[in-house]
Amino acid sequence: MKKYVEILEAITAARAGMVDTAKSEKEFAREAMVIAHKSGTDAEFDAAKAAYKAAEEKFAAECKHNEDLKMTLEVLRDNAAQAFFAESIETICTIWNKYAGKPHGEKTSDKIRNELFAALGVRVWIGNKYDDASITCYFDFGSKAPFRDLEFCAIRTNGEKVPALVGNKIQPLSPDIFRVYNCGAYVDDVPAHVQAIREAHEKAQEAETAFANAVSAYNSLTRGSIARASTREGVKRWFI
Structure with a gap:
């Protein structure tokens, strides 16, 4: 798996690789062919027709190129999510577990949030969602992240609940119980x-x-x- 920052660079490169499809060139070539058909010689028409075909093929190739890049960006987005998860989930659990057994009051919540922001550079919320632990990372508008937020959800083992809080007391969490919510597997x-x-x-x-x-x-x-x-x-x- 590539590093998160490396995938962000690949996303930037893919976006830069998008081309402005030459639709105007195709339409211009078509207009020239119509004019040659009406008032030009056979040779002029054949030349205009060949130019139109070339412009049409170029337009189709550019559309396919952009379509491939758009799909590439979708795959890279999920790759980035998986890489960020792999690089951050242990840190998140380690900081959270420092306060295991303590009430999740305002001061403790602020300490956890500040420590996580200092370590990861993103705002992290940890709590219960449908009785199971849930982690949401929020990315600033100025970041290069291809998403506004990421959610990591807990996976139940043998149907047992995995809460982050019980009676507002912090419960220890293990990195291996989480997965990225609504995200495809990493693609090499x-x-x-x-x-x-x-x-x-x-x-x-x-x-x-x-x-x-x-x-x-x-x-x-x-x-x-x-x-x-x-x-x-x-x-x-x-x-x-």
Whole structure:
């Protein structure tokens, strides 16, 4: 896993790699082709048509390039979340556990919050959410973080609750009980992952088309009260 700061650099580079798609160039080439078709010679029209095709291909390539980078940024965002979690969760638990057994009053809360901010540079809230420990890190607007906040939630073992507070008293927390909420797993090879997304998307589209054709073929055979199928609701488990 790369370091959090390294992933932030990769995010900055990906954003800088976005190109301004040459839509205007494509439209200009199309207009030139229309003019040549109306008043130009065959050679002029062929040249304008070739220029339009080149501009269209360039536009399509630039759109794909930007689309890949947008997907890359989504993957890098989750990578950054996982890296920050890996680098910070032990520090968070260590500082919190220094006060285990003490009431979570205003002074203790301020001490914990200040120590965490000094150690991590972010504002951290620790408490209970649905009876289990929850940690939320808040990032300042001026930071390079690709998110405004991150939540780390506790994972129950054998169905037992894992609270941060019991009767407003601080409970010890272990780093290994937490995971990043609503976040994908870390991806080592981001370009390969983006390509895999494209390939899976293509297969899904093919499967969707095949399913739609199968539904249409089935429905063309049904009569009366025989159950019909739909691409939205699927195929019924009964016929009639």
